[in-house]
Amino acid sequence: MHNAPALVVTQLKLQMTDSVADRMMIHPCADAEAVAQYAANAVAESAAAAISARGVFHWVLAGGTTPKRCYELLRDADIDWPNVHIWFGDERCLPVGDAERNDLMADEALLNHVPIPPVQINRIVAELGPEIAAERYSALLADAPAMDMVLLGMGEDGHTASLFPGNPALDDQRLAIPVYNAPKAPPERVSMGYAVLNAARRCLIMAVGKGKAEAISRIRHGEYLPVARVENSEWLIDREAGG
Ligand code: 6PG
Secondary structure (H helix, E strand, O other): OOOHHHHHHHHHHHHHHHHHHHHOEEEEEOOHHHHHHHHHHHHHHHHHHHHHHHOOEEEEEOOOOOOHHHHHHHOOOOOOHHHEEEEEOEEEOOOOOOOOOHHHHHHHHOHHHOOOOHHHEOOOOHHHOHHHHHHHHHHHHHOOOOOOEEEEEOOOOOOEOOEOOOOHHHHOOOOEEEEOOOOOOOOOEEEEOHHHHOOOOEEEEEEOOHHHHHHHHHHHOOOOOHHHHOOOEEEEEEHHHOO
16 A cells, blocks of 8 residues: 555645635635725724734835725824834835835835835845845844734736745745745745744735636635645635636
């Protein structure tokens, strides 16, 4: 029975992936604007609850383009911004101020428009390269409480943050992980690990547009893509992506 172990592992993996697909909490949204509206309302709601309960709101921002509209909508939200602490789910190893950096998009869409004390915006120093930046961010995260809200996007290959299919980062247990050979430029990044993402009180994953439909379908059929390893998440999926 030398094949027995492989058979057992496969079955276990299928069981895990089936439970992931069964466990998906999906909020179907008509379109990108509806996704942005839902996400913005959820952030405002979580912020009020966190600040009422603990005096602070720790919020992990998503990179990419999907969350931009949500951030823009939040400029006018009634949020107690001086008690908000910002974190980044990942950052691209590019110079500060580079147009492709995730923190630049967040600055332009939201952070430059609301009164969050700069010391409470925990940027990833990705300009120093993956190893140093991951080490520094892991140290910051080690002293941080559980995140109240995590926003994540999803790539067409089912990646999230900078956790890509088949990349060694997927099995790295560190709080912040150096990422190399990312298939989505730039190749070097820093990503929060599942230890942080899965400890959050609330996590929203946004998937918008027909380009994301295949990955959503693969997850619904039980494929354990990197984004599917984020537990207890709420999925905001528009019609084009299969919501
Ligand atoms: C990044 C993001 C990444 C992003 C997805 C979706 O640095 O690229 O962190 O995980 O969320 O690739 O990107 P879009 O929202 O642009 O489709």
